[in-house]
Amino acid sequence: MEEKIFTKIFTDENLPYLELRYSNNTKHYKKHIHDTLSIGINIKGKTVYTNKDRIYDFDIGMIALVNPNEIHSCNPIDKTPNLYYMLYLDQNWCFGIQKTICEDIEEFIPFKKEFLDDMSTYEEFKTLCKTIFSEITYQEKEEELILFFTKLFKSYLKDFHKKPTNEDDMKFKKIQEYIQKNYKKNISLDELSNEFQLNQFYIIKLFKNKLNMTPHAYLINLKINKAKEYLKEGNSLVDTALECGFADQSHFHRNFLKIVATTPNQYKLNFVQD
Structure with missing residues (x-):
């Protein structure tokens, strides 16, 4: 029996800075860009992930990090559909979170890596995606988003905590x-x-x-x-x-x-x- 193909997209007028896709689509994408920060994981299956001129075998446990306006694609290796989450975040919202970590920055600081290979962060992101699709309040979802991305951005931003005035x-x-x-x-x-x-x-x-x-x-x-x-x-x-x-x-x-x-x-x- 063939697996049913689906795509679910979460948006909320109370959280206008994000869109989350949950899909097992088998379509192949041409290289393209977004003006958002795009972060994705595979739940099932493997894909070929390209970011600019680099090509990666993308597997479960890895997190794709696509900075705004970076040319990229991510496509199944074979005809079997891969199950994945892809989160799109407004760049200004991301910059706002970064600014709470590092006061001195004046614009969004992009990731230097194209992916993370860290199972702990992978599981945290998967849980975050499930939370966003759940029936809890948007305030609770926003809370979890802030906590996750504060931790993620802190992993590569130098923390310049200034004493409160x-x-x-x-x-x-x-x-x-x-x-x-x-x-x-x-x-x-x-x-x-x-x-x-x-x-x-x-x-x-x-x-x-x-x-x-x-x-x-x-x-x-x-x-x-x-x-x-x-x-x-x-x-x-x-x-x-x-x-x-x-x-x-x-x-x-x-x-x-x-x-x-x-x-x-x-x-x-x-x-x-x-």
Whole structure:
């Protein structure tokens, strides 16, 4: 029985800087360019990967790194379809993440290598792609994207951390207080950027320097800490999730388990009086 050929493409108006392709297409591509940073992996099968004038046998465990406007192609070796993910990221978004790592750069710094052969990073990227296609909130997807690409870019960018200024401290404090006051809302980076007239990536940097977490991670931690208080008081799981501003029960359960390492119900049972 022939394998069904498919192509699934993820886009989201809340994440306008990315497009993710999941496919087992057998079509062969001519050498071409994108104005995006393109990163891809094979899940099944082998391909011939060309980047500029270099040709590679591309296998599972490898990650193709295609800088913006680099001529490239990646095609199956035989007629059997290869299963792959290909992520396309806006160059300006990538530069914003790089700028949080290295303040001195003035433009996107391209990868010097055409691929990585690192199973750990491969598995992390595969998990990221599955996460993007999952049903979780776009804020959670954005969180995972920021964490993965901060780590990836750090692997080849020199880190010029400058000491935070008093002005940075004041801005961070104001944003932190705003999130604390509005923790019931699902506050986005866009909202923070508009509220404080600050660049999104500058806000990310403030939180990474101060708390070593993103604003969204800080918000989720606040929600979970409040949820623990409500559960200790004997409130129902449904009321607790609503009071803490979680999108739904699944969103509440998933994040509670991730941070507290137990389910909300199991946590609540510790405080039930006989």
